[in-house]
Amino acid sequence: MVDFGIQIKDLKLKNPVTTASGTFGFGEEFTDFMDLNKLGGIFVKGLTLKHREGNPYPRMAETPSGMLNAVGLQNKGVDYFINTIYPNIKDFDTEIIPNVNGSTIEDYVEVTEKLNEIEGIHSIELNISCPNVKEGGMAFGVSCPSAIAVTEAVRKAYDKTLIVKLSPNVTDITEIAKGVESVGADAVSLVNTFLAMAIDANTRKPLLSTITGGLSGPAIKPIALRMVWQVFNAVQIPVIGMCGIMNATDAIEFILAGSTVIQIGTANFIDPQISVKIIEGIELYCKQQNVDAVSDLIGAMVTK
């Protein structure tokens, strides 16, 4: 038996395979297709203090080996999550990890304080990297001082495992990672989507209502993999890797580059059963390669 367990402070995962925020709803959307109890964890859709309508339509465009989205954090607010959604999903035998968003530091802190009260929730993911909102979001994640400021404030308000989700739209992602580590982040997750755009040559219009949106999918996997590798070598805290993971091989590459946990995003849309298949695929790989614990693979890329 391969040892699959992962622990990041209070957060214990039965395996390193989780689903990425905004790509897995609140889990319930997938219960017809798969057994949620098999997952290491579910990073649920981004939450804000108040209800948000998100951006106008169109919010999606397909690009070569990827997609653009401009959802803009549509959600009914953290209270609705706590009172109405969480009770339906809390009994699944998997970690539910809320994704925390805000326009101001106060917003972030207030959302965090509410989540800090929920016993069954052992971790939050601080999203300072959403490219699809006018205020806050990525603005916090692309400057080191502001990334530190918001992380520090949230850290004070949160007792359990604090994961900070980083933006790829920066010159040096290790600088931001080290910054948030220095003020108490327990892990970093990377990366959020890349700021990008698409145009319809015939109509001459952008394909998204917001002109720019976030690029996800295998197209940018090589860039994300590089960032995971860089951050793994720069910080002491665990790295949670993602971007374009479509199968077990991709997941293993992210682990070899330094990911303790991996998140599956866009792939869930194409195959809603992919996360379970990836768990099985990693297990098979470990057996074939005589790896006893998946944690032995973390950062195990051979570089000489």
Add this chain to the structure above:
Amino acid sequence: MVDFGIQIKDLKLKNPVTTASGTFGFGEEFTDFMDLNKLGGIFVKGLTLKHREGNPYPRMAETPSGMLNAVGLQNKGVDYFINTIYPNIKDFDTEIIPNVNGSTIEDYVEVTEKLNEIEGIHSIELNISCPNVKEGGMAFGVSCPSAIAVTEAVRKAYDKTLIVKLSPNVTDITEIAKGVESVGADAVSLVNTFLAMAIDANTRKPLLSTITGGLSGPAIKPIALRMVWQVFNAVQIPVIGMCGIMNATDAIEFILAGSTVIQIGTANFIDPQISVKIIEGIELYCKQQNVDAVSDLIGAMVTK
């Protein structure tokens, strides 16, 4: 007849379609396949002061809708170019634009001074964005002060059209673009390749000898398009756009986003005749859309 002419100071192009540095050799490699005289211009392989061996093998890996390279500016030095290569290509009826590289500002200036003497050459492209060299290259392009410093020095040494090639591996590309504009760049070209990497899960080894390399191709087109649009809106000088242009529609999207000239890179490897096909395709589009001059399309994306 569609008006195809483009002028950027001393540089007159018969059409906006050029080939990207490092993807078209010195032009001669393509003469069996196409008529070089049809091209607006050829950005030839990166030149350095001295002969460079480039990086060890392997230097290439395929990725979803893209490729990684780690060539590392292999070339025989600027003198060899001037004395041995240029005489063979100077009589083609197209603009030959050298791509200038260096490890230090002095290197850049020295290469530039030599090229400044060549009468038939009306422009150089200053590459401050090569991700595949240990010294210089991208290091200059990812910090605004150093981008300004090298541009300023080269500007003093160069009398004709100075194009500065920007790196996408930055938080805010408009800042760098405005910086180099402020010290006399006549145009900016964007973008160079994205720093990225790939791993073979079976051997656990990176696919490039240098671990990281540069990602090019359609995978990253949406990011590049966004950068062109941002820079177009931030500077007064012309923008030369590229990244993942595989066909005329892609080229038109780059023009609509704000490109005065476009460069074709990786696509040349897959179809060595693609640049000519793209010229024809743009012409057809202009006719179908009743566009009299291709310059009417520059930045003509409809945003309301």
Add this chain to the structure above:
Amino acid sequence: MKRIQDFKFKEYKWLNYQNYILTLKTTDTIAEIKPGNFAELKIPNAPDVFLRRPLSVLDVDHDENTISFYVKIIGKGTEKLGKLRGGDKVNVIYPLGNSFSINGTNKALLVGGGSGIAPFILLGRELKQKGVEITFLIGARTKEDVLLTNEFKKLGDVLVTTEDGTMGQTGLVTHHSVFSEEFQFDKIYTCGPDPMMKAIAEIAVEKGVDCEASLENMMACGFGACLCCVVETHGGNKCVCTEGPVFNTKDLAW
């Protein structure tokens, strides 16, 4: 319950150069499908088509275990889906979305254009079974684009408009005399290009009848996971894939 299921390519019926009916077969059973439901198909042999493609269910045969779609070629996904060969497997997620409401309808006008007419077979059949009187009003550019009328004739009256006058009345569906004459319908169902549906929705308001429209939209998932597929309603942004695709047009703020 939604399913993810493999089907095998069975056959095409090509209606014209850019429209075809694709029939898929399974050895398994097929889940219950309601009029208006759609499916998300993974396009085979097309790794460059990154996401699934949503298609309304045209017809389903629970005895034969076949499901069919009416597809109009508009891009690479719909083109590649028209090039299947014997043995090809197609993975389908279905049934997705809500369905048309039928209760209380006595005399229904079904107004469709283009590939929008796909849901009208299942809808017409159910309406007919419930004893509702049905009139189809089909709009097209020209005669060759008026499709499936034989099927519709089995279910009710069929009216046609063509823009070039080669069949039925000349003009757009909204110009059809059915709207200028005394209006005898108590419900309009519409499906097709947005401008057409909007115009029909306005007419419905004028005539004081209920109108349901089935919307198309850019979808990444089709089952509520991505929130990409919204339409603006008077109650805020709603997901077309879970709260639609069928909406009462009076709720839409489009």
Add this chain to the structure above:
Amino acid sequence: MKRIQDFKFKEYKWLNYQNYILTLKTTDTIAEIKPGNFAELKIPNAPDVFLRRPLSVLDVDHDENTISFYVKIIGKGTEKLGKLRGGDKVNVIYPLGNSFSINGTNKALLVGGGSGIAPFILLGRELKQKGVEITFLIGARTKEDVLLTNEFKKLGDVLVTTEDGTMGQTGLVTHHSVFSEEFQFDKIYTCGPDPMMKAIAEIAVEKGVDCEASLENMMACGFGACLCCVVETHGGNKCVCTEGPVFNTKDLAW
């Protein structure tokens, strides 16, 4: 002169489950091809195979206007290339690279393993035509992997080694008794996995004979435009696609 030319799929000859000979046909003429030359094929129906794939030319028939390749399936490109159907077009850039040098050779040993044996048909034919005596030494893991020997027998003697001893001598090619007996050859040509070629190159030094090896490499273009495909030589990095794929092993610093 290099050409970019459309061919049509003609036929496969499957040698075993992962090796096939692909023959393509054109209505046009075929350019002159020298032993060692290779081609860059755009894989049809495979938009996920981004770049072309390099393959040595196995054979060419200027009367029939056919060209053929010996392909070993190792990944998605070589797999998809094995699934062509009647009517499929294959775009080919050729002839690429340099070729083996033949002048001055009297008695040649051609050592190959795996898909590396592809250039040996054209090479063998040209050597034979020039009156050179030829011996092939083919190494494989097991009997089933020893391919094309009938073709080789038409051109010269054929020696075989298999790792499991199911055919010829047991062991690697380098263990073959041809190397322990008195060495009668004045030239070695080798083609196959790198470790094999390196071992053969060492033997060549020992025996004091000239050795040419045809190298494989990750190529983005195949015609000198990208500089991705280098091999280290005593004269610095050389492009395998233009200055190779054939190198005299004494020049290589591998």
